[in-house]
Amino acid sequence: MKLERKQRYTPVTNKDRKCGDITYHSFRGTTIYIIHGKNGDMMVDTGLFHVRRAVRKWAKRFNVKYIFITHAHADHDWNAGRFKKAFGARLLLNKKDFGLRSNFKTMKATRPKYRFKCFQLNINGKLFPSPRYKVDIPIKSEGSALLKRLGFEGEFVFLPGHTDGMTALLCGDTLYCGDSFTALFYEPEIPPYAIDIDGMKKSLKKILEINPKWLACGHGLPVKMSDARKVIIKYLNE
């Protein structure tokens, strides 16, 4: 386990790999989570190829029966097919992101400073789609019904904007939010890219309303909502 390079904003340390009820693996900019259920555990996202070995090794200690992909970007679903096979798990993804793997949608920078990175991302996204995988359980609606059926306490929350099918999972006081908020640059930040910026702003407002204690982001370590709130409000007022 390598430590994150910098950590300026939260008391959580990577050594713990647990923060409250949050079980996570943060490595090379990617953070994978495990949620415990009655009939097995759920992995949240799978990371890009460069974290595959480390994540698989870490996840072996759990009883992974489900893999929830927050959205179909390569840095979240690249290992989906492989992990599904390795763990004998079933894959969950929002139906609205089904076509995104093979038909990458152009992203827009959410701040001027992210324009160049966004340009690079759009080239990479179109050139390097993640390996094919089959979704076993499409997520079609928000709420707790599907999760309850699978043995988990929690609810799906749709946060479109970063992608059309961007889906979060609210479990206890934690919102596993994928790329609808981020700590990608080692501090709380709005997602640097979005397919639909207005949609993303609405989703940020929704996060404020939900007001969980923690945001478990797809990049970087879990962020306290009290830290995230300031960043979101500032961005919405800019």
Ligand SMILES: [Zn+2]
């Ligand atoms: Zn993304």
